[in-house]
Amino acid sequence: MAAPRTPGTDRTSDALDDPQQVVEAGGPDAHAERPRPRRRLTQVVAHRTQRLVERPYGVVASTALGVVVLAMIGAVLGPAWDPAPMSDPLLSTSPSTAITGAPRLGDYEVRQRVVEVPLDGATVQAQITEPVGAGRSLPAVVFVHGAGTGKFSRAFVAQARSFASHGIVTIVPDKRLDTYTTSHRDYVAMAADYERSVELARTLPAVDPDRVGIYAESEGGWIAPVMAAEDQRLAFVVLVSAPVVPPREQAAFAVDSYLRNTGVPRGVFRAIPRAVGALPGGGFEYADFDVTPYQRRMRQPVLVVYGTGDSSMPTVQGAEQVLRDTAVAGGAGTTVRYYEGANHGIRVHGDVLPEFLRDVSGWVLGLPGTAGAEPVIAGAQPHQTYLAQPVPMPRWLSDGVVMILGIVVASGLVVVAGLAVAVGRLGELLRRRRSAATTPARRFAPGTALGLAGLGAGSILTVVALAWYLVSIGRLALDYQRNDVIVTGGWLLVRAVGIAVVVVGVLLVQRVRSVHLDGGVVAPGVLRSVAMWTVVVCSSLLLVVLAYWGVYQLGI
DSSP: OOOOOOTTOOHHHHHHHOHHHHHHHOSTTHHHHTTHHHHHHHHHHHHHHHHHHHSHHHHHHHHHHHHHHHHHHHHHHSOOOOOOBOOSOOOOSOSOOOOTTOOOOOOOOEEEEEEEEEOSSOEEEEEEEEETTOOSSEEEEEEEOOTTOOOTTTSSHHHHHHHHHTTOEEEEEOOOOTTOOSSOOOHHHHHHHHHHHHHHHHTSTTEEEEEEEEEEEGGGGGTHHHHHHHOTTOOOEEEESOOOSOHHHHHHHHHHHHHHHHTOOGGGGGHHHHHHHSOSSSOOGGGGOOOHHHHTTOOSOEEEEEETTOOSSOHHHHHHHHHHHHHHHTOSOEEEEEETTOOTTSEETTEEOHHHHHHHHHHHHTTTTTTTOSOSEEESOOOOOBOOOOOOOOSSSOOHHHHHHHHHHHHHHHHHHHHHHHHHHHHHHHHHHHHTOOSOOOOOOTTHHHHHHHHHHHHHHHHHHHHHHHHHHHHHHHTTOOOHIIIIIHHHHHHHHHHHHHHHHHHHHHHHHHHHHTTOOSSOSHHHHHHHHHHHHHHHHHHHHHHHTTTTOOOO
16 A cells, blocks of 8 residues: 655655655656756755855955955055155254355346357257346356256246346256157256357356356256266356256155145055056156266255255255265365245245345355355255155056056957947847847846946946046146045045946856856857957956056055
């Protein structure tokens, strides 16, 4: 007699729970039924795991893991930025900038004329400004441009007229621009060009050829020492807002100072070695030009001038370096002056400080007696918080052009992939309408197309947002302005958008996994498959670039 059966049960389902019963049941399909329990158990485990991962905390955990991975990638790809604090202050011994032993200054009318200065392979114009009635055997000053100037009509206008009115002949030549570009600057060759103006000054009837010196501002501080080292006949050197350290170090120092003035979050500073270390394009060989060997050959009297409101230059470190180098050279004496609140051009509220003009004229006219006059360091007390130092170079993505091209190409491919799918979809609809087909149209698995669109568009949007933020910060920094909404709010916005892209990526991965577990097709057809992988790969590359620039950094 058969055992009694509980209502609602089925022998087949009982047998599925016991493989041995399937064998005993016999029948032609007995062997076909044997693997079913194992397959059902695998599916049950997979579906339960999927539901567990798709819960909210699973999304959060996966997103956190993705951000940590991107932060680690960013840390590996590029160097950190941690400048050393300035621990050796330079003390001003007197608040007065007046030059001890300077003679009484004249007050002459001036006359100006423009001449041509022949160079090696070019000709530039120069403006000569002379004092009227000052006599002969006068000193002369040749001006050497900084990076922001190039024409005598706009550069050193106040200085040239003021010095001439005090009894000094001045020459302001145009900068030679046919050999001067953003990526190429030869400071030794530029020194040779400016030397032609020095030679011209020595031929002027009112000038004593042994009293001709140079006045160099900003970038000219890398040129003037070359001139002084090669032409020992030069009578003096005036260095105004001189960088002294190599250009790459000065640029990093200036960016650091500007960002600190703007009040940006600490994480933004990671961009400094990436921006300064990976200069886009060829050239930039001058970025590591070292002026020290030339300064150690300067035996002329040197006047070093800085404004305490100039945050772009290492005002303490620069003066200390010049003092050390000229001591090595056994020079005639170095004098350092700091002007309270003056900016890079020794200006306050847009005007060149009159006391600065007075002091330079008095120092030049009083030479050689004013060369070693005390005090050596005077004026406002300078402050420099951090050292200008060698910039750590990126280990990867160090070629700026490659990185920029990579961003452009990756973003373009994401857009092209989206357009290709849209055009392909439109073509399919038109063909179906002409043929009156009833078969289902090919589409991405539900939710996949939206996830891919969000991933691609989000990664591009984050790159654009980061570029906007860096440009905005740069403008604020150059104008010495603060804007907490842009500085702090903008950085939080960029990071929030970046993290949102990671969330979209996590949801997309989960959706693709779900489709695969259900036996479905994520991207039917070659076009959709290629478009999907194009978006995934290119978006991943953009996320790596964002990680490199610190969007996902966690203090690693």
